[in-house]
Amino acid sequence: MHVYRTASRARQRGLSFIGVIFIGLIAVAAFAIGGQSIPIFLEYQAIQKAAAKAAKEGSTVPDVRSIFDKAAAIDDISSIQGKDLEVTKRGDKVVVSFKYSREIALAGPAYLVYRFEESTK
Incomplete structure (x- = not known):
């Protein structure tokens, strides 16, 4: 009988x-x-959408930044502002580029850092 108990315990599986x-x-x-x-x-997606809208609707650098700031106020974007955008022209298209990072404090000196860099096409 003792042998039977040992054999059944050996077949048992699971987590401790x-x-x-x-x-x-x-x-x-x-x-x-x-x-x-x-x-x-979610904020990154909102920034992409606002940058694309600013590039599509704006024709000058102040225009693009103003349009982005208005969209940022609506979508509650706090990581980046219109003044942080790099606005250039490629041919007849306005290209808006941005670069920023966000941190999440994990424990003590440990952080998780997200770095975002994008430009409109």
């Missing part, structure tokens, strides 16, 4: 308590970082 705790900590960290990252990517 330490394994469950470890996976739980990883899941909590992933949700915490993801929860802070999603607004950053």
Whole structure:
């Protein structure tokens, strides 16, 4: 009978308590970082949209910056302003470029840094 018990324990599979705790900590960290990252990517998409609108509608550098600032006020963009845009012309097209970074504090001196760089086409 004792041999039967040992054999059944050897066939058992699953996670130990330490394994469950470890996976739980990883899941909590992933949700915490993801929860802070999603607004950053949503803002990046809003910046792309505002830059494309400014490039399409503006003809001069002050025009483009003004249009971007108005769109930024509507979409609650705080990472970049119209003065941070690089506005150039390629042929008869206005090209708007931007570059910025955002940080997420993880723990102590550790940060997760997102660097964004884009130009309209």
